[in-house]
Structures are given as structure tokens and as C-alpha cells.
Amino acid sequence: MLHGVDVSAYQTSFDTDGLDFVLIKATEGRSYVNPRLKDQTARAREAGCVVGFYHFLWPGDVSDQAEYFVGEAPARAGDLLAVDWEQTGEGTRASNEDKDRFIRAVKGLRPGHRVLLYCNRHFWLNHDTTSYAGDGLWIADYGTRGRPRIEAPWRIHQYTDDPLDRDVADFPSREAMREWAGA
Numbered sequence: 001m002l003h004g005v006d007v008s009a010y011q012t013s014f015d016t017d018g019l020d021f022v023l024i025k026a027t028e029g030r031s032y033v034n035p036r037l038k039d040q041t042a043r044a045r046e047a048g049c050v051v052g053f054y055h056f057l058w059p060g061d062v063s064d065q066a067e068y069f070v071g072e073a074p075a076r077a078g079d080l081l082a083v084d085w086e087q088t089g090e091g092t093r094a095s096n097e098d099k100d101r102f103i104r105a106v107k108g109l110r111p112g113h114r115v116l117l118y119c120n121r122h123f124w125l126n127h128d129t130t131s132y133a134g135d136g137l138w139i140a141d142y143g144t145r146g147r148p149r150i151e152a153p154w155r156i157h158q159y160t161d162d163p164l165d166r167d168v169a170d171f172p173s174r175e176a177m178r179e180w181a182g183a
Contacts, residue, residue, distance in 0.1 A: 001146050002169040002177055004049070004156070009034045011164055016047035020174045023082065023138075023156075023167070026073040028056035030064050033072050041074055050177050052080030054118060057094045057102055066105035078181045081106055082116040082138055086123060096129045103134040114181050116155060124150055138167075146170075 004021035007014055016022070022044035025034045034040070037053075044051045055069035073081065083106070085099045094102070099117065106115045117133035120140040136155030141148035145159040146168045158167045171177040 002050075002171050002174060004167045004169060006054070006158065006165040006167060007036075007040055009036050011040070012036070014040075014043070014164060016043060016049060019044075019047065019049050021050040021052065021080075021167075021169060021177065022047075023052040023054055023080065025084070026053040026055060027065075027069045029058040030061060030068050032056075037072075037074075048174075050078065050080065050174060050181060051076070052082060052116075054082040054084045055102075055106075056084045056086075056088075057099065058088055059092050059094045059098060062094075062098050062101045063105055066102050066109060070106060070109040075110065077112070078178055079113060080116060080181050081110060081113050082118050083134075085117060085119045093123075093127065096127070099128075100130055100132045103132065107134065112182050118156075118158075121148065121150060124152070 002020035004019055006023035008025035024040045026037055027033055053073040083102050087093050103115050114135040116136045116138045118138040137152055138156040139148045139154045140158040142160055148154055148157045156167050156169045158165055160166050
């Protein structure tokens with residue numbers, strides 16, 4: 001298993017010692033860009049980590065959100081891309097159809113890049129009706145490091161958010177993850 005973290009603007013700094021990958025929030029909706037995106041990306045790349053970017057999906061305007069995300073997220077061969085599908089601050093969520101269309105749109109806009117679905121166990125088991133996760137599932141299920149309580153195959157497991165979001169990836173080596181990602 002590989003070790004990584006996922007970060008957003010809330011993390012003013014993070015330690016890269018012992019990390020194999022870093023997933024960075026790039027965008028949300030059609031107007032938000034992580035103000036620390038550039039610095040966080042540079043820090044992860046300098047540490048030699050596999051780097052990924054994610055978009056927090058809001059209901060509606062899926063094509064516009066996909067174009068916005070792809071326009072703002074750095075584009076280097078081997079970078080992972082993901083959609084963060086969960087309840088918004090307004091208590092709503094994008095539909096299954098929106099989630100699936102967003103993944104397909106990003107795959108069309110960035111051919112050659114792996115696109116993952118991030119969601120928590122509750123969403124996967126109680127809201128997902130299509131089981132479509134693009135190129136892989138990134139599942140949040142706390143307290144079960146490397147053993148999420150789902151039946152579906154997964155690529156990345158977020159197992160805690162204390163003191164920050166920590167993840168493991170189901171790859172034998174960083175090189176294997178890079179190869180899978182298309183680097």
C-alpha cells in the first residue's frame with residue numbers, strides 16, 4: 001500500500017515525508033479555485049509524489065463545471081483527476097446522472113488521464129445507483145485503514161481526517177501508480 005494525503009485550502013502546509021501521493025482540491029462549482037493550488041502542487045511535485053486534482057461537484061451545469069475544472073487544474077502527464085461527490089453545504093447533492101456525466105466529460109476533455117470518483121461509504125452504499133466510478137473508486141471510510149467496508153473494487157482509501165485527510169492506495173509501488181496513471 002502507498003501512503004498519501006488529500007489537501008485543500010484549509011491546509012496551509014503539510015508534511016510530505018513518507019508520502020507517495022498527494023491529491024489537491026483544485027476547484028468547486030463554476031467559480032472557486034483553491035488559492036493554495038499552485039503552492040500545494042509545487043510542494044507535492046518537489047517531493048516526487050504522484051499528484052492528483054479534484055473538483056467538488058455541485059448540482060447542475062455539469063459540462064460547465066467539467067470545463068472549469070480542466071481549465072484550472074494543472075495538466076501534466078500522469079496527474080490523476082477526480083470528482084468529489086458528496087453533500088454540499090446547502091444540503092443538496094449532484095445526482096447520479098450528474099456525477100456520471102461529469103466523469104465522462106472530464107475523460108473526454110483530458111484523454112489519457114485517469115479520472116476517479118471520490119465519495120464516502122454512505123454515499124456509495126445509499127445514494128449511488130450506477131456504480132460508475134470512472135477509472136477507479138476513491139472511497140472514504142474512517143477507522144478501517146486499507147480495508148474499506150464495501151464490496152466494490154477501490155483504488156484509494158481515505159481512512160481518517162485527523163489531523164488531516166490520510167489515504168492509502170492499492171498499488172505495490174509509486175512507480176506502479178505512476179504507470180497506471182499514464183506517466
